[in-house]
Amino acid sequence: MVARSLGPPVATPRDAAAGRRHDHPRDAFRHHGGPFRHRRASCACIGESPQAAAPLAGEEKWEVGCFIAIGVLSTVGQALLYWLLRGWWTPAVANLVSLSVLTVLNTEANRRLTFRHSTTPPVRAHLGAGGLFVLGYLVTSGAVLWFKWLDPGASPVAETVVLATASVAVTCVRFVVLRLAVFAAPRDRDR
Incomplete structure (x- = not known):
C-alpha cells in the first residue's frame, strides 16, 4: 500500500495566472472538474505516473x-x-x-x-x-x-x-x- 503524502500544493499554469493556489489535490478537482484531472493532481503528490493511476482517457x-x-x-x-x-x-x-x-x-x-x-x-x-x-x-x-x-x-x-x-x-x-x-x-x- 502506498502512503499518501499531501506534498507541495498542486497548481497548474492556468491557476498561477489566475492567482489560485491549491493546498490539496482535491482543490484542483474543484477548479478544473473531472475525475481524470483529479487523478493527475493526486498522482503528482504520491509519485505515481498519471497513466498508472487513471484508466485510458x-x-x-x-x-x-x-x-x-x-x-x-x-x-x-x-x-x-x-x-x-x-x-x-x-x-x-x-x-x-x-x-x-x-x-x-x-x-x-x-x-x-x-x-x-x-x-x-x-x-x-x-x-x-x-x-x-x-x-x-x-x-x-x-x-x-x-x-x-x-x-x-x-x-x-x-x-x-x-x-x-x-x-x-x-x-x-x-x-x-x-x-x-x-x-x-x-x-x-x-x-
Whole structure:
C-alpha cells in the first residue's frame, strides 16, 4: 500500500495566472472538474505516473484504436504486396520492398491520425520510423527465412502467413516506441 503524502500544493499554469493556489489535490478537482484531472493532481503528490493511476482517457483510447486499425490495414497491405512480389523476387527482397512501401504509408497515417496532436515534424517522424523499419525488417525477414529453412517447399501463401504473424509482434513494439519516443511531447522526451 502506498502512503499518501499531501506534498507541495498542486497548481497548474492556468491557476498561477489566475492567482489560485491549491493546498490539496482535491482543490484542483474543484477548479478544473473531472475525475481524470483529479487523478493527475493526486498522482503528482504520491509519485505515481498519471497513466498508472487513471484508466485510458479518451485520447489514449483513440490512439490505441486508430493504431490497431492502421496496423491491420498495413499488415494486410504488406502481406498482399509481399505475396505479389514473391512471384518475381526472393523472400528477403520481396519483404524489403513491401515493408519499405508500407512503413512510409503507415508512419504518415499514424502521424496524421493516431498521433494527430503531436508537434513532431514529418521528417523526424519518418526518421524515427526508419529505425523501427530496420527492426521490423530483421524480425520479419528472419522469421520468413527461418520458416523457409524449416520447410524449403513452403508456398508463398504460407510464407505470407509467417510474415504477417511476425509483423504483428513488431507492431506492438512499434506502438510503444512511436508513442513514447517519436511522437512524445518535447517535455516527455527529455525525461
